[in-house]
Structure formats: C-alpha cells, structure tokens
Amino acid sequence: MAKVIKVENISKVYQLGEFGTGTISRDLERFWARMRGKEDPFLKIGETNDRSKKGDSDVVWSLKDINFEIEQGDAVGIIGRNGAGKSTLLKILSRVTSPTAGSVKVKGRIASLLEVGTGFHPELTGKENIYLNGAILGMRKAEIKRKFDEIVDFSGVERYIDTPVKRYSSGMYVRLAFAVAAHLESEILIVDEVLAVGDAEFQKKCLGKMNDESKGEGRTVLFVSHNMGSITQLCKSAILLKDGCVLNHGITDKITSQYLSLGASSQLKYVPDIEKAIEKKEIYIKEAFTSNIKGEINDSYGFYENVKVNLTIKVIKYHGDVKIGIALLDKFQSRVFTVVENLNSFYNNLNEEIKIQVEFPSAIIAPNIYSLTIATFIPTVKVFDLIENVCSFKIHDMGSSFAQFEGIDYGSIIIKSEWRNV
Amino acid sequence: MNKLTEENWDIEITSSNSLFDLKLRDVWDYRDLLFLLVRRDFVAFYKQTILGPIWFFVQPVITILMYTIVFGNLAGIPTDGIPKPLFYLAGTIIWNYFADCLTKTSTVFKDNAALMGKVYFPRFIMPLSIVLSNLVRFAVQFVLFLILMFFYWVKGAVIVPNELVLLFPLLILLIAAQGLGLGMITSAITTKYRDISFIISFGVPLLMYTTTVIYPLSEVLQKYHNYSWFIKLNPVTAVIETFRYGFLGKGSFTWGLLGVSGLITVVFLFVGTVIFNRVEKSFVDTV
Numbered sequence: 001m002a003k004v005i006k007v008e009n010i011s012k013v014y015q016l017g018e019f020g021t022g023t024i025s026r027d028l029e030r031f032w033a034r035m036r037g038k039e040d041p042f043l044k045i046g047e048t049n050d051r052s053k054k055g056d057s058d059v060v061w062s063l064k065d066i067n068f069e070i071e072q073g074d075a076v077g078i079i080g081r082n083g084a085g086k087s088t089l090l091k092i093l094s095r096v097t098s099p100t101a102g103s104v105k106v107k108g109r110i111a112s113l114l115e116v117g118t119g120f121h122p123e124l125t126g127k128e129n130i131y132l133n134g135a136i137l138g139m140r141k142a143e144i145k146r147k148f149d150e151i152v153d154f155s156g157v158e159r160y161i162d163t164p165v166k167r168y169s170s171g172m173y174v175r176l177a178f179a180v181a182a183h184l185e186s187e188i189l190i191v192d193e194v195l196a197v198g199d200a201e202f203q204k205k206c207l208g209k210m211n212d213e214s215k216g217e218g219r220t221v222l223f224v225s226h227n228m229g230s231i232t233q234l235c236k237s238a239i240l241l242k243d244g245c246v247l248n249h250g251i252t253d254k255i256t257s258q259y260l261s262l263g264a265s266s267q268l269k270y271v272p273d274i275e276k277a278i279e280k281k282e283i284y285i286k287e288a289f290t291s292n293i294k295g296e297i298n299d300s301y302g303f304y305e306n307v308k309v310n311l312t313i314k315v316i317k318y319h320g321d322v323k324i325g326i327a328l329l330d331k332f333q334s335r336v337f338t339v340v341e342n343l344n345s346f347y348n349n350l351n352e353e354i355k356i357q358v359e360f361p362s363a364i365i366a367p368n369i370y371s372l373t374i375a376t377f378i379p380t381v382k383v384f385d386l387i388e389n390v391c392s393f394k395i396h397d398m399g400s401s402f403a404q405f406e407g408i409d410y411g412s413i414i415i416k417s418e419w420r421n422v
Numbered sequence: 423m424n425k426l427t428e429e430n431w432d433i434e435i436t437s438s439n440s441l442f443d444l445k446l447r448d449v450w451d452y453r454d455l456l457f458l459l460v461r462r463d464f465v466a467f468y469k470q471t472i473l474g475p476i477w478f479f480v481q482p483v484i485t486i487l488m489y490t491i492v493f494g495n496l497a498g499i500p501t502d503g504i505p506k507p508l509f510y511l512a513g514t515i516i517w518n519y520f521a522d523c524l525t526k527t528s529t530v531f532k533d534n535a536a537l538m539g540k541v542y543f544p545r546f547i548m549p550l551s552i553v554l555s556n557l558v559r560f561a562v563q564f565v566l567f568l569i570l571m572f573f574y575w576v577k578g579a580v581i582v583p584n585e586l587v588l589l590f591p592l593l594i595l596l597i598a599a600q601g602l603g604l605g606m607i608t609s610a611i612t613t614k615y616r617d618i619s620f621i622i623s624f625g626v627p628l629l630m631y632t633t634t635v636i637y638p639l640s641e642v643l644q645k646y647h648n649y650s651w652f653i654k655l656n657p658v659t660a661v662i663e664t665f666r667y668g669f670l671g672k673g674s675f676t677w678g679l680l681g682v683s684g685l686i687t688v689v690f691l692f693v694g695t696v697i698f699n700r701v702e703k704s705f706v707d708t709v
Binding site (some may be wrong): 006015027091092093094095096097098100101102103104105106107108109110112114115118121123124128131132135137138139140141 | 543
C-alpha cells in the first residue's frame with residue numbers, strides 16, 4: 001500500500017502566559033537573532049510538556065520529534081491524555097497552524113473536521129449554509145449541488161432547510177453540519193472528537209458513515225477521541241501520544257490497553273495536589289487506593305478476589321447529610337455501578353481524617369480494566385470533591401467459564417444464571 | 423516502496439513558506455468559497471431589515487448632506503465649481519471603499535480566528551472576499567453617484583466628462599490594492615498586539631482629512647503650497663482627483679500624481695503580501 005502521510009520530526013513550541021508588553025522586547029530579541037542567522041534564543045530553554053508541573057520557562061514543547069507514516073485506506077486513531085499533543089498534531093496536519101520544525105508530506109486532498117459547523121452563519125438558511133460550509137471544507141459548488149439532496153436527507157432536517165439556522169435547535173444544527181462534513185470526498189479525513197455531540201441515534205449513523213468511508217473507498221481517516229469504544233470500533237491501528245512524543249504506534253487493541261495502563265502505573269494511589277486541595281474544599285479526599293484481602297496496595301486482582309477501596313477523607317468544615325459515592329468505570333469510562341454511603345456515620349471530630357474501606361464482592365466484576373470516580377457531596381446541593389478516573393485496576397480471568405472468550409467484550413459483570421429446560 | 427511515488431507528494435507542510443507566493447492556484451481552486459463568502463456578506467447585511475439593500479444608499483446620502491451643510495455652506499470650502507453634493511459624493515464613495523477595505527482587512531485574522539483556527543483554506547481568500555464584498559457596496563453607491571450626476575446635468579450644471587473616464591477600472595484597482603495592502607500590513611500586528619486596532623479605529627476617520635474628500639487639491643495648492651506634498655503623497659488623493667476630473671471635468675489631474683500613487687500602491691501590496699504570508703502560517707497560536 002502506498003504511503004499517503006509522512007510525518008518527519010515534527011515539533012511545535014508554544015509560548016505560555018499572556019501576550020502583552022513583555023512580549024514585544026522578546027519579539028525584537030528574536031528578530032535580532034534571526035537577522036544574524038542565529039537560532040531562536042527562546043526555543044532552547046523549552047521543556048517537555050507536563051501540564052501538572054510548574055516549569056522554569058514559559059516556552060513549552062507541545063510536540064517533540066514526531067515521526068510516523070500512514071498508508072492509504074488506514075483508519076488511525078490518535079490517543080493520549082489531555083495535553084499530550086493530539087489536537088496540536090491534528091492542527092498541523094490540517095494546516096491550521098504550522099510546525100516549529102519538521103515537515104509533513106501528504107498525498108491527496110485533506111479535509112479536516114476539527115469542529116462541526118465551522119463557518120455556519122446564523123442569519124443564513126440551512127440551504128445557504130450547506131453551500132457555504134461545504135465550500136469552507138473544500139468542496140466545489142458543483143459537487144455540493146450534486147450531493148445536496150443526499151446531504152439534506154442524511155441530516156433529517158428537510159423541513160427547516162429554508163429557515164435561518166439561528167432558529168434551529170442545537171441538535172438540528174449539529175445534524176446539518178455533520179451531514180455536510182460526512183459527504184466530503186477527500187482522500188484524507190481528519191476528525192477530532194466531533195462525535196461527542198448529537199443524539200445517540202445520529203452518532204451511530206455518523207460512525208456507520210465514517211466506517212463505510214474508510215473501509216470502502218480507500219480513504220484514509222485520522223481520528224482523535226477519548227472514547228476508546230469508538231476508536232476500537234473505527235480504527236485498525238492507533239498512535240499513542242504522551243507529553244508530545246509518540247509512545248507507540250500499532251494495532252488498536254494493543255495501544256488502547258497500553259493507554260489505559262499508562263494511567264494505572266503512575267497512579268496506584270491517588271493523592272491530591274496539595275495546594276489545590278487545601279484551596280477551598282471543605283471536605284476532600286486525601287487518599288484513595290485499592291487493596292487486596294491481605295491489605296496490599298495493588299492494581300490487579302483475580303476474578304475470585306475481593307477488591308477493597310480504601311479512602312482517607314479530611315473534613316475541614318462540618319456539614320450535615322454529606323454523602324460519599326464511588327462509581328466503577330469500565331475501560332470506556334462508562335459507569336458500571338455506583339455505591340453511596342452517608343459520611344456522617346463514620347464521622348468523629350472536625351479536622352480528623354476519616355478512614356473508610358469499601359469491599360466489592362468477588363466473582364461479579366468481569367475480567368477487564370476498570371477505574372473509579374469518587375465524590376463527596378450533598379445530593380443536589382453541593383459537590384465538595386470529585387476525582388474522576390483514578391485508581392485504575394485490572395481484573396484477571398482466573399479460569400472462569402468465560403476464559404474461552406478472552407479478548408472478546410462480554411460485558412462488565414458476570415452473574416450467576418440458572419438455566420433449565422421447560 | 424519505489425522512488426517515484428515517494429517523491430510525488432501533493433502537499434508539504436513545513437515551518438516556513440515562500441514570502442511572495444500568495445498561492446493563487448490554491449485561491450483559484452477555492453473560488454467558489456470566495457463567491458459564497460461575498461454573497462454571505464451581502465445577504466447577511468440586509469437580513470431581517472425592512473429597507474434591505476437600500477441601507478447601502480442611506481449612509482452616503484446622509485454623509486454628503488452633512489458635508490454640504492458643514493463644510494460647503496458653513497465653512498465655505500470651495501468645490502472646484504462642481505455642485506457640492508456631487509463633489510462630496512465622488513470623494514466619499516472612494517474614500518469609504520478604501521477605508522472599509524483597510525479596517526476590515528486589518529482585523530481579518532482576529533475576526534476570523536474561530537474559522538481559521540479550525541479549517542484550512544487559502545488564507546488570502548479572506549481579505550480578497552473583503553475587497554470584493556466592499557466592491558459590491560461601492561458599485562451600489564456608484565450607481566447613486568451616476569443618478570446624482572444625471573440629476574445635476576438635467577438641472578443644467580456644467581458637467582463635462584472626458585476621456586479619463588476610461589481610467590475608472592484602473593482607479594478601482596488602485597484603491598482596492600491600497601486598502602488591501604495597507605490592511606495586510608496592519609493585520610500582522612493586530613493578531614499579536616491589539617493596540618494597532620485602536621489606532622486604526624480612530625485613525626482612519628482622521629486620515630480622511632489628509633486627502634481631498636472635503637476639499638479640492640487646487641485649494642491646497644493655492645493656500646498651503648509648501649505643504650501640499652503631504653496631501654499629494656497620500657495615494658488616495660490621486661485616485662479621487664482623477665475620478666473627479668474624468669467624470670465631472672474638473673480637478674487637478676497629472677500623470678505624475680497618478681504614477682506616484684501607483685508606485686506607492688505597488689509598495690503597499692508587496693510589503694503587505696510578504697507580511698501576510700509570514701503571519702498566516704501560525705497566527706492561530708498568537709491571536
């Protein structure tokens with residue numbers, strides 16, 4: 001298969017902080033350096049992009065020496081945590097911004113969908129916007145005309161097509177916008193998590209449409225999402241980014257599990273950023289980890305093992321009726337179940353640390369990767385602390401009757417069912 | 423992998439691009455977008471109004487009315503013997519075209535950041551669409567000028583158009599290029615430093631007094647002969663004077679004046695292009 005995208009040593013530097021009076025002197029210095037044929041003095045001090053740490057300089061490498069190649073007809077997912085450089089990479093590939101160094105070579109027309117409805121004008125009608133939006137995305141007028149009926153049909157807003165889009169419901173707006181985008185005929189399509197909008201039925205339709213597109217016509221698709229579900233569904237291979245570097249590039253399943261374990265290994269135990277916690281939170285989670293029956297901190301458990309969740313909660317200010325909730329998330333970050341308990345039943349003195357242990361029963365949670373979301377709150381009134389997607393752990397199949405289905409998703413819980421002949 | 427396909431890349435994205443290349447081929451490929459943008463500006467302008475496109479007339483009519491009262495009658499500034507409203511209208515429509523192109527182009531990156539930050543199209547399309555949208559507006563106002571000219575001709579005023587009328591397309595090209603060029607120069611700075619957009623917003627209306635909108639060049643030559651170079655150097659002056667001379671038969675026209683104006687225009691356009699090309703690559707990061 002022919003290569004259609006070749007990324008060579010792409011780097012991108014961003015300046016942090018505000019632009020203001022301070023930046024003009026720096027601009028002049030940079031200009032002076034360039035005039036003498038020297039390197040930009042502010043690039044050298046750039047640091048790796050780690051969002052949670054405070055760096056010494058205010059220049060940051062959002063991407064550093066990215067290299068990869070993509071072949072024609074591939075659907076490639078790009079994954080990574082927030083701030084790993086996914087969006088920057090897409091922006092460079094779709095030519096919205098340029099790299100600081102390196103080059104990208106592309107064969108064929110690129111259409112990018114970093115947002116749906118880019119360039120929609122509220123005063124224009126649906127019909128006028130289809131033409132305008134189509135042209136912005138790179139379609140010719142004749143092409144749009146040819147596909148017009150199909151677009152309207154796909155969007156399902158035929159009745160409103162001569163009404164200004166400012167009168168549309170947000171759902172209709174998105175439908176129309178996506179319908180235009182879905183009918184792009186470029187060789188390469190770049191999509192950034194735009195599917196996060198719209199109702200479920202429409203999302204399915206779009207995923208289906210993108211699926212045929214990438215499989216049928218030899219079209220190359222690059223897809224960024226946090227939703228591992230749609231990445232696995234759509235993409236054959238994936239690229240994992242971390243702190244602006246390519247960590248791995250390979251078959252989707254392998255990469256997604258690496259991505260998930262990425263969080264786990266570094267965060268066996270959740271402890272808040274101290275400055276942040278003390279700031280305002282009146283009741284906050286000071287520590288959270290899971291342990292096995294022996295009390296050892298761990299991130300992998302057998303199917304027949306109990307999982308204990310250990311929490312340390314600090315109460316700065318007393319409130320009645322405070323609850324603590326723990327939700328189990330599956331690898332797609334959907335909730336499997338939630339448990340809630342009154343915090344007051346564990347409560348003794350102010351400023352004291354409350355230590356709680358919750359035990360999940362064994363032989364129910366199906367072998368897979370999970371994480372927790374924990375919150376302290378007063379229902380419908382206030383959320384004191386909310387930590388999402390922490391303490392990731394894995395349940396291993398220890399020879400359950402499902403072992404033969406390993407690798408196939410058979411759900412998140414296993415129940416005992418009774419079968420009889422009637 | 424054979425060598426042939428390896429070298430056959432359609433697009434190459436790098437950190438810098440050629441400074442003088444406006445990627446006109448790309449622009450041509452996107453010509454439908456250009457016309458749709460012009461159409462959008464025109465249609466969106468009068469959507470949900472009662473008078474619709476008539477609003478294009480209202481502004482110049484009221485303006486020349488005020489000028490006639492204040493500058494013509496109250497201040498008594500002569501108008502080369504041309505009927506006052508006609509004199510002012512000629513200057514106003516040309517100046518407005520220039521000023522609109524300039525102010526809109528100078529904030530082109532800022533105004534369209536949301537769009538340009540999400541999708542690629544040849545960036546030059548945007549200022550080009552501004553120039554064309556304003557040209558539509560200018561055309562409408564030019565019709566008003568012709569009507570007023572006919573009105574005064576019927577009334578018996580001495581209006582003798584001459585062969586310099588034929589320069590009209592060139593004049594339009596000049597004035598558009600001046601607005602575009604100067605706008606592109608300032609656009610680079612406004613993306614990073616908003617200060618310039620403040621200067622533009624109050625400076626452009628003031629700049630009008632440095633050209634011959636409300637007074638004829640002949641008056642300047644007579645009264646402030648030593649400083650008249652300043653007014654002459656303003657490239658808009660030559661365009662307005664030539665326009666008046668061609669259509670109304672009176673004004674100070676020399677080929678030299680027009681030539682200098684043309685030269686300055688080329689410089690503006692050249693510098694503007696270089697700056698625009700530098701900025702368009704990564705303005706998204708700083709805007």
